[in-house]
Amino acid sequence: xxxxxxxxxxxxxxxxxxxxxxxxxxxxxxxxxxxxxxxxxxxxxxxxxxxxxxxxxxxxxxxxxxxxxxxxxxxxxxxxxxxxxxxxxxxxxxxxxxxxxxxxxxxxxxxxxxxxxxxxxxxxxxxxxxxxxxxxxxxxxxxxxxxxxxxxxxxxxxxxxxxxxxxxxxxxxxxxxxxxxxxxxxxxxxxxxxxxxxxxxxxxxxxxxxxxxxxxxxxxxxxxxxxxxxxxxxxxxxxxxxxxxxxxxxxxxxxxxxxxxxxxxxxxxxxxxxxxxxxxxxxxxxxxxxxxxxxxxxxxxxxxxxxx
Amino acid sequence: xxxxxxxxxxxxxxxxxxxxxxxxxxxxxxxxxxxxxxxxxxxxxxxxxxxxxxxxxxxxxxxxxxxxxxxxxxxxxxxxxxxxxxxxxxxxxxxxxxxxxxxxxxxxxxxxxxxxxxxxxxxxxxxxxxxxxxxxxxxxxxxxxxxxxxxxxxxxxxxxxxxxxxxxxxxxxxxxxxxxxxxxxxxxxxxxxxxxxxxxxxxxxxxxxxxxxxxxxxxxxxxxxxxxxxxxxxxxxxxxxxxxxxxxxxxxxxxxxxxxxxxxxxxxxxxxxxxxxxxxxxxxxxxxxxxxxxxxxxxxxxxxxxxxxx
Numbered sequence: 001x002x003x004x005x006x007x008x009x010x011x012x013x014x015x016x017x018x019x020x021x022x023x024x025x026x027x028x029x030x031x032x033x034x035x036x037x038x039x040x041x042x043x044x045x046x047x048x049x050x051x052x053x054x055x056x057x058x059x060x061x062x063x064x065x066x067x068x069x070x071x072x073x074x075x076x077x078x079x080x081x082x083x084x085x086x087x088x089x090x091x092x093x094x095x096x097x098x099x100x101x102x103x104x105x106x107x108x109x110x111x112x113x114x115x116x117x118x119x120x121x122x123x124x125x126x127x128x129x130x131x132x133x134x135x136x137x138x139x140x141x142x143x144x145x146x147x148x149x150x151x152x153x154x155x156x157x158x159x160x161x162x163x164x165x166x167x168x169x170x171x172x173x174x175x176x177x178x179x180x181x182x183x184x185x186x187x188x189x190x191x192x193x194x195x196x197x198x199x200x201x202x203x204x205x206x207x208x209x210x211x212x213x214x215x216x217x218x219x220x221x222x223x224x225x226x227x228x229x230x231x232x233x234x235x236x237x238x239x240x241x242x243x244x245x246x247x248x249x250x251x252x253x254x255x256x257x258x259x260x261x262x263x264x265x266x267x268x269x270x271x272x273x274x275x276x277x278x279x280x281x282x283x284x285x286x287x288x289x290x291x292x293x294x295x296x297x298x299x300x301x302x303x304x305x306x307x308x
Numbered sequence: 309x310x311x312x313x314x315x316x317x318x319x320x321x322x323x324x325x326x327x328x329x330x331x332x333x334x335x336x337x338x339x340x341x342x343x344x345x346x347x348x349x350x351x352x353x354x355x356x357x358x359x360x361x362x363x364x365x366x367x368x369x370x371x372x373x374x375x376x377x378x379x380x381x382x383x384x385x386x387x388x389x390x391x392x393x394x395x396x397x398x399x400x401x402x403x404x405x406x407x408x409x410x411x412x413x414x415x416x417x418x419x420x421x422x423x424x425x426x427x428x429x430x431x432x433x434x435x436x437x438x439x440x441x442x443x444x445x446x447x448x449x450x451x452x453x454x455x456x457x458x459x460x461x462x463x464x465x466x467x468x469x470x471x472x473x474x475x476x477x478x479x480x481x482x483x484x485x486x487x488x489x490x491x492x493x494x495x496x497x498x499x500x501x502x503x504x505x506x507x508x509x510x511x512x513x514x515x516x517x518x519x520x521x522x523x524x525x526x527x528x529x530x531x532x533x534x535x536x537x538x539x540x541x542x543x544x545x546x547x548x549x550x551x552x553x554x555x556x557x558x559x560x561x562x563x564x565x566x567x568x569x570x571x572x573x574x575x576x577x578x579x580x581x582x583x584x585x586x587x588x589x590x591x592x593x594x595x596x597x598x599x600x601x602x603x604x605x606x607x608x609x610x611x612x613x614x615x616x617x618x
Contacts (some may be wrong), residue, residue: 056482124495126502153459154504156489238464239490250489256466261493263370264468268395269378 029191031283034276037269052243055265060274062281068251069285071244072158072233073226076165081219083173084170086178089210093203096241105297112173119235122164130248131155138248150248158244161237165229169222176221180214181207213300220293232254254282334581335363337563338389340374343470343512344570347407348387350596351589362581371470373433375401378573384582387574389470390613391477404576405569406589408603410549410557411471411478412566413531414498414515418505420458424451429541432563438462438478438508442487463500463509466490469569475510478565502527510566513557514591514601517550523546535563550601557603569605577616586617 038047042060050061091100131154138148150157184207192202208215237252239260257278265271335584338348345368352389369377371388371521378386379399392403413435419425430450437444438460448456464486465472471494472483479486491497494515501507508531518525530553532541544561547553556562589614590605597604 041431054482054484056484123499131504152489153461153506154463154489154500156491158502235492235496239492240488241484252490260466260490261468262372264372264390266370266372267375267399268372268393270395 028280028283029281031276034109035273035280038273038277041270048073048281050168050232051243054227055271056272057097058270060277062254062278064243065252065254065257066281066285067243068237069227069253069255069282071247072161072165072237072251072253073223075158075162076226077171077219079162079225080166080170080173080222083142084173084218084222085177085215087180088174089203089207091174091178093199093207096221107171107174110167111175115168115229115232116235118164118168119232122160122232122236123146126160126163127157129155130157134159135248147247150247151248151267152238152240152250154250155240155253156236158237158260159247161233161253163248164232164236165226168229168232169226172225173218176218177211177215180211180218183214184210213297216293216300217297220289224289227286228255228282230259232257254278258282333361333363335364335365336385336538336582336585337377337383338374338385338387339367339369339377339383340573341371341389341570342368342387343371343389344387344407344442344572346514347570347597347600347602350600351593354593354596355585355588367589368442369433370468372468375573379575381575384574385578385586388571388573389568390473392571392573396573400575401573401607401617402575403571403573404578404586404590404606404616405571405609406593406606406613407570407597408557408567409570410513410553410562410564410567410603411472411510412513412553413533414501414509414511414516414528415531416503416505416507417524417527417529419447419529421447421451421456424453425531426546428539428540429532429545431534431537432479433537435533439464439486440474440479440481443474450503458506461504462488463497463504463507464488464490465494465497466492469494470570471483471510471512474565474568480561498525501610513553513603517553519550519601522550524585533563535561535596542580549559554598554603558606567603568610570602583617587614590614590617 010280017237038060041058045170047060047062048066050059051063052059052061053064060109091103095103096098130250133149135153138145138150141148188206189202193199193204233253234256236257237253240250241252241255242249244251258275261271262275324421338352345366348366353454356362356364365383368387374383374386375388375392375396376386377383379401388403388554389409392401409437413430415422415425428451434444434450439452439462444471444580445459446456447460448454450460462502465483468483472486476483476486488509489500491500491509494512497509498511498515501509502525516525516528516530519524523532530547532545534541535545536542544552544556547556547562553562557564557567572586574582590610594604594610
């Protein structure tokens with residue numbers, strides 16, 4: 001009886017474990033099937049390399065959306081990573097128990113705030129700030145400051161989107177980085193301190209090198225979260241179909257494209273196929289990123305273990 | 309063990325009864341455009357009060373959702389706030405206009421040239437040069453005074469919607485042809501215009517005017533459309549209140565588009581309870597249109613629509 005329970009139990013658990021794989025395959029297959037009408041009429045090169053988006057005229061260039069997605073995401077990660085890593089170092093190595101016990105729940109809370117609230121905050125605070133402070137600053141350079149030249153007069157811009165995103169992914173980056181830093185064996189830190197190294201030298205020479213894979217993992221986690229974030233970005237990024245050239249230009253990331261149009265246009269076959277195509281592109285980008293980061297992580301992990 | 313089985317059966321029993329409709333009841337399921345949702349809720353409530361045997365299930369999810377649901381049979385009626393495309397008609401979409409809504413150009417009441425705009429109005433060609441071709445960059449271009457160099461900040465809707473579709477149609481394009489910074493909803497677009505003295509956008513009747521006061525929403529103005537392009541905004545082109553706007557649209561003085569008919573869509577010609585309901589909307593139901601913030605169809609439109617249903 002008990003043995004049977006074990007056997008059925010493990011079979012059941014195995015089936016449940018398979019569900020994520022089935023889901024991934026199922027979702028991919030569904031997206032491919034739904035995109036087929038589009039792929040039949042347009043070459044992949046035309047779709048991925050085209051810059052004109054006029055679905056009603058049969059022009060489906062996804063490049064502005066793909067470029068926007070990467071611009072906004074990379075900018076957000078660039079803004080978020082340095083302060084987040086320093087915060088994590090402080091929390092793991094310097095902060096006393098009281099600071100830690102206050103900061104941890106606050107960071108958890110930040111991570112739990114619905115993205116639409118971040119979007120509203122972005123519209124109320126960040127967009128006017130960009131419009132009234134950053135744009136005049138950028139215009140104060142007579143020859144134009146690189147990456148700040150734009151004819152977008154409003155604060156609805158990639159910069160606004162990236163700032164909102166950076167704040168959103170910060171709790172995740174800090175939490176993961178902090179976890180891996182706390183996990184560094186006390187012994188090797190003590191050994192470094194015993195050799196006369198200062199705390200900062202220990203952090204620089206011992207803690208950071210041995211947590212490099214973890215740091216990378218936290219950045220990748222932040223990156224993939226930022227890549228797919230929809231609501232908050234959509235509200236502040238301007239949603240203009242163009243190839244962005246400056247961080248003050250408006251952009252139009254893939255998730256926003258789907259969210260803005262699906263409810264209205266799903267009944268028009270080619271438009272529907274194009275939006276499914278956008279979803280498929282997003283899925284493929286995320287898959288490639290995750291597989292690549294897993295491979296790099298494994299390699300780095302191996303190197304760190306050998307070093308220990 | 310036995311008690312647990314009993315509880316399980318009880319739960320299953322409850323779930324089954326919950327799903328079963330009461331005898332003699334008919335449910336009409338409606339989904340679709342946000343623009344028609346508040347109107348449909350009023351109609352559903354009034355109709356149900358008069359016909360207790362009919363139940364309603366009304367949800368909003370966008371015009372495309374309403375169309376898809378109606379064509380697939382997931383709902384009986386789809387609400388569609390934009391033009392029905394040829395693709396959709398080919399799939400069997402049968403549409404009946406039930407009410408009129410209109411889109412109005414909006415500016416901030418802090419606009420530097422607001423007095424000139426309110427007295428001269430803006431004609432269709434100027435709007436086209438702002439929203440479609442982008443030839444006009446400054447408010448000086450708009451009012452014809454090169455000494456004014458304030459940039460025009462054009463705002464549009466980022467989400468596919470009937471309002472943008474209609475506004476674009478007025479200017480000879482599709483939503484995808486509209487220039488400007490995309491903002492995600494009717495109220496957010498108006499908010500962006502109110503906050504930006506150099507902004508211009510467009511809003512549906514219910515958002516361009518304050519429902520409680522019946523006037524322009526505080527901080528914004530409806531820019532007069534110079535319909536006859538005579539270079540001055542006549543009295544019936546300046547719209548300062550809901551009632552003036554409704555009259556201008558109903559009398560045909562306000563152009564169409566940007567006024568537009570909102571449609572109900574069924575898969576093929578409506579029948580049975582759905583047909584009765586749509587006929588009721590086009591007759592008795594019309595008395596609730598004005599108080600809900602929409603504009604009545606003309607009598608000719610109603611007659612034509614009834615002809616399509618009957």
